[in-house]
Amino acid sequence: xxxxxxxxxxxxxxxxxxxxxxxxxxxxxxxxxxxxxxxxxxxxxxxxxxxxxxxxxxxxxxxxxxxxxxxxxxxxxxxxxxxxxxxx
Amino acid sequence: xxxxxxxxxxxxxxxxxxxxxxxxxxxxxxxxxxxxxxxxxxxxxxxxxxxxxxxxxxxxxxxxxxxxxxxxxxxxxxxxxxxxxxxxxxxxxxxxxxxxxxxxxxxxxxxxxxxxxxxxxxxxxxxxxxxxxxxxxxxxxxxxxxxxxxxxxxxxxxxxxxxxxxxxxxxxxxxxxxxxxxxxxxxxxxxxxxxxxxxxxxxxxxxxxxxxxxxxxxxxxxxxxxxxxxxxxxxxxxxxxxxxxxxxxxxxxxxxxxxxxxxxxxxxxxxxxxxxxxxxxxxxxxxxxxxxxxxxxxxxxxxxxxxxxxxxxxxxxxxxxxxxxxxxxxxxxxx
Numbered sequence: 001x002x003x004x005x006x007x008x009x010x011x012x013x014x015x016x017x018x019x020x021x022x023x024x025x026x027x028x029x030x031x032x033x034x035x036x037x038x039x040x041x042x043x044x045x046x047x048x049x050x051x052x053x054x055x056x057x058x059x060x061x062x063x064x065x066x067x068x069x070x071x072x073x074x075x076x077x078x079x080x081x082x083x084x085x086x087x088x
Numbered sequence: 089x090x091x092x093x094x095x096x097x098x099x100x101x102x103x104x105x106x107x108x109x110x111x112x113x114x115x116x117x118x119x120x121x122x123x124x125x126x127x128x129x130x131x132x133x134x135x136x137x138x139x140x141x142x143x144x145x146x147x148x149x150x151x152x153x154x155x156x157x158x159x160x161x162x163x164x165x166x167x168x169x170x171x172x173x174x175x176x177x178x179x180x181x182x183x184x185x186x187x188x189x190x191x192x193x194x195x196x197x198x199x200x201x202x203x204x205x206x207x208x209x210x211x212x213x214x215x216x217x218x219x220x221x222x223x224x225x226x227x228x229x230x231x232x233x234x235x236x237x238x239x240x241x242x243x244x245x246x247x248x249x250x251x252x253x254x255x256x257x258x259x260x261x262x263x264x265x266x267x268x269x270x271x272x273x274x275x276x277x278x279x280x281x282x283x284x285x286x287x288x289x290x291x292x293x294x295x296x297x298x299x300x301x302x303x304x305x306x307x308x309x310x311x312x313x314x315x316x317x318x319x320x321x322x323x324x325x326x327x328x329x330x331x332x333x334x335x336x337x338x339x340x341x342x343x344x345x346x347x348x349x350x351x352x353x354x355x356x357x358x359x360x361x362x363x364x365x366x367x368x369x370x371x372x373x374x375x376x377x378x379x380x381x382x383x384x385x386x387x388x389x390x391x392x393x394x395x396x397x398x399x400x401x402x403x404x405x406x407x408x409x410x411x412x413x414x415x416x417x418x419x420x421x422x423x
Contacts, residue, residue, distance in 0.1 A: 068400040075362035
């Protein structure tokens with residue numbers, strides 16, 4: 001009886017760890033969107049710089065802003081994954 | 089000419105120092121192999137309870153607060169250096185003061201090109217945020233941050249490690265956390281480390297606090313620029329009666345503006361926190377996997393991440409404040 005209880009506890013613990021790890025991995029799928037977004041933004045910026053090299057300064061500033069916004073969503077996913085791993 | 093000379097002289101000595109440090113690092117990693125420390129999201133308390141407030145609860149000196157204070161002190165010292173350099177009457181500032189001048193000049197040009205005549209109002213907020221976040225982030229690069237601290241017993245789910253005494257500092261033993269032996273696992277006492285200094289940006293209190301300052305002050309700047317008509321951005325009833333259908337839509341868009349203002353706080357706070365906290369976890373993991381060379385490369389990466397995040401925080405503050413001063417005047421002109 002005692003051993004059985006111990007085993008059930010072990011299974012619950014293992015399931016908790018398993019759920020945490022799978023959940024954190026799934027949360028990081030959201031980073032996909034951020035990556036695509038950053039790629040599109042910098043691709044567009046490089047094309048614009050190629051067409052109009054004099055405007056490089058403004059384009060770079062706006063590109064970094066756009067990247068920051070695109071990255072923010074990816075960072076939300078990262079924060080969720082970190083919360084799952086280290087807080088719960 | 090002068091640069092060339094000093095470079096050739098310093099290289100002769102510095103390369104041997106660096107080679108010696110690398111060899112020393114290899115031996116140190118052999119003697120005390122680094123382990124993955126216990127990662128904790130809330131900041132650790134490094135002092136006893138300082139005082140208690142009725143509703144909020146107990147107050148401790150946390151290690152991220154200590155890092156913030158160190159950053160503040162560093163900034164004040166830098167400010168004194170700059171003041172002395174300006175008072176000395178030199179036309180060209182040198183060394184660290186020259187670097188600060190270059191940074192501030194670049195930031196002011198950015199402010200001027202974005203905010204126009206409101207640049208002088210917005211610039212102090214933006215530059216202060218950039219410099220504080222920059223110093224706070226770069227504290228991560230100093231050896232000893234995150235790794236020197238107080239050892240205490242592992243509690244709850246935290247996985248602790250045994251310790252080994254390496255020396256004594258007066259009465260206090262100096263210990264290092266060592267890898268647990270496989271056969272002895274589960275017995276003996278286990279400890280975790282609460283570092284004295286942890287990077288301030290890995291604490292949500294710091295990042296959300298800065299975000300609230302930034303968003304609230306952008307409202308204040310907006311009110312200063314537009315007066316009470318600033319609020320017509322949120323409670324838009326201008327076209328409510330003249331064009332009923334579009335008036336209702338405009339009103340709804342105004343309410344959405346309110347939500348977007350509050351979500352800015354979350355976006356600001358989590359962006360900085362997520363980047364820097366993930367960076368420090370990455371440093372822990374890489375350090376525990378490959379003790380010697382790999383962490384240097386990651387530290388260089390963190391150097392850029394810290395700089396870019398500081399610039400982005402300041403730049404977004406600048407852009408939001410500039411948007412708040414602009415109002416709806418130009419939109420109506422284009423209708």
